[in-house]
Structure formats: C-alpha cells, structure tokens
Amino acid sequence: SENYPKQLDISLNFKEAGLFLKIDSSIYSTFAEKYNGYTLYIVNKSDTIVKLDASDSRLYVIAEVFVDNKWQPIEYLPSSWCGNSYHYVYLKPNQYWTFTIPKYKGKIKTKIRYRLLIGNEYIYSNEITAGINKKQFTKKQGHKPSGLMDPYND
Numbered sequence: 001s002e003n004y005p006k007q008l009d010i011s012l013n014f015k016e017a018g019l020f021l022k023i024d025s026s027i028y029s030t031f032a033e034k035y036n037g038y039t040l041y042i043v044n045k046s047d048t049i050v051k052l053d054a055s056d057s058r059l060y061v062i063a064e065v066f067v068d069n070k071w072q073p074i075e076y077l078p079s080s081w082c083g084n085s086y087h088y089v090y091l092k093p094n095q096y097w098t099f100t101i102p103k104y105k106g107k108i109k110t111k112i113r114y115r116l117l118i119g120n121e122y123i124y125s126n127e128i129t130a131g132i133n134k135k136q137f138t139k140k141q142g143h144k145p146s147g148l149m150d151p152y153n154d
Contacts (some may be wrong), residue, residue, distance in 0.1 A: 005095040008043070012096070018046045019091070019127035020063070021114050023101070031100040038103055040114055040125065043096040046098070050091045052118060060117035063101065065110045065132050073106075074136040093148075105135035 010016075014022065022041040029037045042059070044050050052059055055077070091097070094132040106111060112130040115122050 003097060003099070005074070005091055005097055008045070008094045008096055012041075012043075014041075014045065016043070016045065019050050019114055020121060023112075023125050023128050024055075024112065025128045028103070029034060029100040031102075036103040037100040040099045041096050042091065042099075042116065044091040044093055047093050049093065050118070051088050052091065052116075054089045056083055059112055063104075063112055063126045064115050065104075065112050065130065065136075066127075067108065067110055067132075071113070074132060076113075077118050089134055104130040104132050104136075106131040106136070108132050108134065149154075 014020075018024065020043055022043060024039045024041065027039055029039055031037050040061075042061070054060075058077060060077060062073050062077060064071045064073050066072075087131040101114065109129070109131050111127040112132075113127045116124075
C-alpha cells in the first residue's frame with residue numbers, strides 16, 4: 001500500500017492520548033472517484049512503536065453499527081489461506097494514517113464506529129450518526145476470484 005504513516009503536526013489538534021481511532025465527519029472525502037466519505041484517523045500519541053497485524057496490506061479494521069441494542073459488523077475482512085499474506089505494519093510515536101471511509105446512507109438511523117484489532121484486543125473509534133440498510137448485515141460485497149493467490153477466495 002502507498003498509504004504511508006504521516007507525522008503529526010500542530011494542525012491536527014487531537015486531545016486523545018495513546019493509540020486511538022478518530023472519525024472526522026466534519027470534512028467530506030471521496031473514494032473510488034464517486035462515493036462520499038469521511039476521514040478515519042489511526043493515531044499513535046504514545047511513546048512506543050505500535051505493531052499492527054495486517055493481511056495483504058489491510059489492517060484488521062471494520063465498521064460496526066448499533067442495531068437491536070448491540071454493536072454489529074457491517075463490513076468484513078476476507079481471509080487468506082496463503083501464509084505470505086500475513087505480516088505486520090508499524091506506527092511510530094506521533095505518526096498517523098488516514099483512510100477514507102464510506103458515508104453510509106440508509107433507512108435505519110443508527111450510530112457507527114470503527115473497530116481495530118490489536119493482538120487479541122479491540123480499540124474503537126468515536127461514534128457518529130449514520131443510516132444503513134438491513135441487507136448490509138447479510139450480503140457480502142461481490143467479488144470474482146482472479147487466480148490462485150487472490151486473497152478474497154473462500
């Protein structure tokens with residue numbers, strides 16, 4: 001991936017400490033050249049390097065929504081059977097990554113947050129208001145395998 005960590009500067013006035021996720025819904029972004037989104041920050045304001053598990057350059061971060069009085073995932077991460085897919089990425093002190101996340105719209109009004117797996121534990125972002133549809137709980141994104149090493153193969 002070419003999404004390299006960036007150095008924190010004074011323009012990003014995060015009040016949080018340690019490693020954290022932060023959704024900024026005040027700034028609109030676009031991804032895939034046509035979808036509206038927000039910015040998700042993964043920030044390390046600790047004094048140690050953070051080691052994060054990754055698979056095929058993907059961090060273990062997904063969206064969850066609060067429906068039926070519980071948090072439920074509406075995204076999934078494909079698994080890989082290839083041992084070479086699994087690796088680590090590192091975030092040094094006072095560095096951060098940014099990601100454009102979808103601005104979900106749907107009939108069900110709810111809260112959304114992002115969850116990042118670190119070792120055997122999760123950390124969570126702040127919550128924002130969103131709208132979703134019921135099919136987001138049951139239907140995976142479409143994908144046609146492109147070969148033996150395709151990480152989305154089941």
